[in-house]
Every structure is written in structure tokens, then in C-alpha cells.
Amino acid sequence: MKYNDIKIGDKEKLNHIITIEDIEKFVELTGDDNKLHVDEKYASKTNFKKPVVHGMLGASFISTIIGTKLPGDGALWFSQSLEFLLPVRVGDTLTIYAEVIKKNDKEKIVELKTNIYNQNKQIVTSGFAKVKVIEPEVLVSEKTENIEIKDKVALIIGGTGGIGRATCIQLAKDGFNIIIHYNKNKALANEIKAEVEKLNKKATTIKADILNDLEIKEMVTKGLRTFEQINVVVNCAATTIANIKIQDLLWLDFLKQLELNIKSTFSIVKEVLPVMLKNGYGKIINIGSYSVDKPNTEWTSYITAKSALVGLTKSLAVELAPKGVRVNLVTPSLVNTELTADIPEKMKLLTAVQTPLRRLALTSDVAGVISFLASEKSDFITGENIRVNGGQIMI
Template sequence: SEINVGDVETLSHTITQEDMDKFVQLTGDDNKLHVDKDFAGKTQFKKQVVHGMLGASFISTVIGTKLPGDGALWFSQTLEFLLPVRLGDQLSIVASVIKKNDKEQIIELKTEIFNQNKQVVTKGVAKVKVIALEQPVVTDEPADANRPKTALVIGGTGGIGKAVCMQLAKDGFQVVVHFHSNKQAAEQIKTNIEAAGGKAVAVQADILKKEDIHEMIVKASRALAPVDVLVNCAATVIPNIKFMDLDWEDYQKQIDLNIKSTMLIIKEVLPAMMDNKYGKIVTVGSLTVDKPNADWSHYITAKAALTGFTKSLAFELAPKGIRINMVTPGMVSTELTADIPEKIKLLTAAQTPLRRLALAKDVADTVSYLCSEKSDFLTGENIRLTEAIFQTAPGIGCEGKKLNKENEYSF
């Protein structure tokens, strides 16, 4: 029950010879003033004096059983012993709340012990922490928890996207394989998933167009079910361009791919996730945000923005049961990095703790964890798959080239 300043609890107890004998047996305090009647008679007290702490110990009884009761942690006490307590005295132990700290869950108690003559024999101040029981974690069950969960993988035909599609299918997800132009690859992934006993659908969309995104989500929901998990693996070849040669268009293309498309897709899947009180969203970052290299200012700027976007949205969506996290690999051995000189790959691998480049499977395994119930307590996190010093040389990417419209976004 609620504890308030002014609350009072009392306890009565008559001190007996048995009490004193047990106290001596427990503590070993056999001071003759307490236990020897003849010795005490020769002192100024004339009678045996009950141990002061015997009476004071009943303060513990009041705190532990009455105020606040179960869960009380008595961590501080001042005491003044004002009058001697005798055998046969009828004690009244009174505790009253004089201060309360809700934030720290601490109360201060004025503690007084009276004898049968209403004289205060002992007084002091106690400090007590109110220990609450740990409550079992209650997580919101998805409204339709019994149906298979559906995962939408953006850029599902890329090296990482394909690995993510196959792993999530293995995890029991129904998979929506998104593609931009490579329909054949998307259909092959769908076929592979179905051959393994899973369910999948391939859906085309230009993720820079709001209408395409809306149509993609509608098709996915009709073919399988509303999207529970979104993984954005969309990627594009990154041209090496000196800053002085960059146009704002180069920045805008990267920002559109990383921020605009992610925002538009999340807005489409969010209503169903909110209705279901459950959802997982995974974005893919880049180690170059932490360890930048030259000539990629446009790309790194967009990925840094995506990192902030992910963390900010995680904070906003958490109360609704939706988690959003980021996976940040270094250089991954995929078709996107196939044209990088072997020397650069070997150098990068040598600078990683495991002495190898990350594989698409490494990324997919991490995404699998973030999409599972095992990661339900994680949101707003950025999981780095390597701490390599990711450096590049002039020759990486599409040096100095402006990608044409057809190849602008390689999903």
C-alpha cells in the first residue's frame, strides 16, 4: 500500500528473563550489569539493566513487518538510550514516517520506545529502502501471433539481400523478395525458398517512388500477410569522386536511396505493425561513417544520416512494440565489391581481427538475430560486424564516373 509522511505503526512487548537469556546466548554479551542481580544491586542502577539493543531490536520488527513491511531494507539508524529498561517493562515501539523520497524509494522513520509509564527510553531516526519485487517482463503479444510472420527484404537480389532472404526463410518467415530490375534473380530466390518448404513472393518496385512502394506493400499483404519485419539491403555502386567534382545531385542520390526510400517504406509498413503491436526493422549502415576514406563524402554523409535516422526512430517507436536496429558491416565479399582490386581486399582483410572479409552470410546471420524474439530488448543499436580500418585507394568503386539512369540504383 502507499506510504505517506505521517503514517504510524506500533508494537508492544513485555521484556522477560527468557528474552534476556536468548539475547545473551545469541550475542555473547554477558555483562554482569545485565545478567547478575547481585552485581547490579551494588551499582547506581540498583537493578539489572536490560541490554539497550534488546529493546532496540524490536524497531527491526516494526520495520520488517509493519512499516513498510515485506521488502524493507533497514540501512541506517541513530539511537539515544535515555532511560534504563528493566525486566518486566512493557515497551511500546513506535515508528512514524517523517520523510519520503519517491525517486530513491527511501523513507525516514522517527523511532521511539516508551515504557509502561509513557517515558521515552530510546529514540532515534531510521532510514529504510523500500524494495519492490521484480515483476516478470510482460511483452505485448502480437495481435495475430499465431500466423507466420512476414519479412520484406528490400534489395533482395543483391549479395547481402539474397543471403538475408534465404536465412529468414530458414527461420520460418514468409519472405517478400523485393527487386528493382532483376526479376529473374528474384524469381530464382523465390523458387529456392519454396523448394526448401518456405513461402515467398517476388515484388518489383522503384523504392524512390511512393506509388511503387504502396503497390509493393499491397501486393505483399495480399499474397502473404501484412509485413512484420522490414530489412533494407538496398545498395548501389559507389563512385569515387573528389569533393570539388561533386555536385549536389551526387549527395541527393545517396540521401534519396538511404533516407527517402527508407522513410517512405517504413511509413507504408508501420500502420500494420502498430495495429499488431509488434515489428522489427533493420537498416544497413557502413563502417566508413566511423572510419571514413577519401572521395566518398556523398555516400558517407547519407550513411551517417541513416544512422541518426535509425536511432531517432527507435526511440519513438519503442513504446509501440516496434524495434529498429542497424547492422554495419565493413567490406563484404559480394558482386558489389567484385571490381575492387585484390590487393585492397587482402589489405582490408589483414586489418580485421579475424583476418578475412565479412561474408554475406555473416550479415544475414546478424539480421536473423535482430529479426528474432531473442533481440526483443534491443532497439536503436548499431551492430558492427568488424572493426577493420576500412581504407580505400583510388580505383575502388567507379572512379570519377557518373552512373547512368539505368544503373543508378543496383538492387
């Protein structure tokens, strides 16, 4: 954040759940193995009864909020007062707040109120920080409009899924640096990161629950801090599709699919849009479903959500086209992935035999079309739905 963009009253916050691993890492780093922090037996004999988390461990997140959010890059933190008001325990959820209370324009210094709350909304640590905002000349020179995008960056949502993984690898081959989003499978995300790096491109992995707006915001912030750009977003996130008869279907089932397909897409687009608008260029690629064209029974909530995604894609496309942001949909037929693992073998065989090209779609088929839509070759295409279905459109 630049000094001139910072206003008195600006606020930021972040959350962190204290774990036993945090304590172990803090002890390893600092050597502070005070028994009150690490020895349950010792602590039980004191008024605290249970181990107390190091005060500076919680306070260290003030560094995170100053260094990454307010003011963020270029922050030179030179003063901090602290009062530890209540003990923090393992399992507590800390919310760290920073609020600008004063500015010194001459020295480009901001003063912040820095408070840490626990899950019971009690202040556990309070204090004030002084931070000088350093703005390197190189950043000023980059302020010119229409900057040339040298290192293209693609954010792959659901990067550890079947289509997501193939897309990460394909776009790395195309020259993109890759932000691999994952929700659960950290090991696989790291494996894909290594594969991307073997292709001489940079990659980073970011964990986020895309049903949580705060985590989406943090994912995009982290991605931009690593690569400074996001030029392409591919939304490959998916959840398993339950077969539910209409009589048993609940509104909750619709909400589950709508939140994943519509709410998360909307929230991700809102977060990446500022950087794309600044560049006057961007590509957003969503993944549709063949079941919208050829509905099958018991998938009502899924088909409804994927149909809504067609509308969302077109609406975004028409509004963002004049600003240089292209939004398209890729609609594969049945792809053999983890997502479709529960679909009976007979249905897969029948789909293949009824497909003019006589097979199911491969993740590489889908990634190939995504590659085209992510490239300059498709710059005159927006609001389009490209079907990857082996010719099923004809029958």
C-alpha cells in the same frame, strides 16, 4: 477495405503503360484478333492510321483498382457503364482513377466514378461502377487486438543483392515467409523464390523502384494482399559507390545517395508502419556502412548518407519503441558482393590483413546478425548498431 471505412470522396489511382505484350496476351486470352487492333497495315488504311488498343484492355484495369484498392479484397463488382472517348495506342501511359460518389449503407454498396486518362491528361474512357462490399465473418473475428502471428513475414528490400539474397535464405530457414523485392533482376528474384520454397516457406517477388513513393505503396499493398502480414523489414537496397573527389562532387551526387538511403527507407517505414502498429510488434533492420566509423576519401556522398541513416534509425527507434516496433542497424565491414566489385583487389587484401579475424565479411555473416535482430531473441534491443567487422572496432 471495410465498408464502414469507405467515405464518399475517397479516391485511388494506378498507372499502367500499354505494351505490345499486353495486346498479345489480351488476344490470346479473349481471341479478339480484330485487325484494327493487331495489324498495322490494316489500321494504316483506316482513319485511325495506327492500331488501336482494345477498349476492354484498358477498361480491365478498372477491375484491378476495384479489386485491389477501392474497396479491394471482398469487392463484388456487379455493374459498370463505359464510354470509350478516345483511342488508346501502344506506349500510352494510362492512369486509372476510381472515386466514391455514393454509398448505400443498407446493402453495403458503393458507387464509383471510374475514369481513365492518357499521358496527355485526356479522358479516354469514362464510366460508373457499382460494387457490393463483402466482409467475410472470418475477417471480423480477426479484428481482435493482439492477434497471434502464426506465419511471420519478412520483406527484404533489395532481395537480389548479395546481402539481400543471403538474408532471404537465412530468414526462410528461420521460418519466415519472404517478400523478395527487386528492381531489375527478375530472373534472380525468381531463383531466390525457388530456393525459399525449397525450404518449405512461401515467397513472392515484387518489382518496385524504391525511389518512387507510388511504387513503394503498391509493393507493400501487394505484399499484404499475398501474406496479410509484414513483421520484419530488412532494407538491403544499395547502389554502386562512385569515387568522386570533393572538387568534382555535385549536390546531385549527395541527393542520389540520400534518396536511396534516407528517402526510400523513410517511405518504406511509413507504408509498413500501419500493420506493425496494428500488431503492436515489428522489426525494421537497416544496413549501415563501416565507412561511417572509418571514412575513406572520395566517398563523401555515400558516407554522409549512411551517417544520416544512423540518425534516422535511432530517431525511428526512440519514437516507435513504446509501440513495439524495434529499429536497428547492422553495419558490416567490406563484404565481397557485386556492390564492391569495383573496389581494387589490393584494398580488399589490405582490409582482410588488417582485420583481426583476417578476412572480409561474408554475406552470411551479415545475414546471421539480421536473423538475430529479426527474431524474438533480440526483442529487448532497439536503436542499436551491430558492427559485423571481424574485430575492426578494436583497432
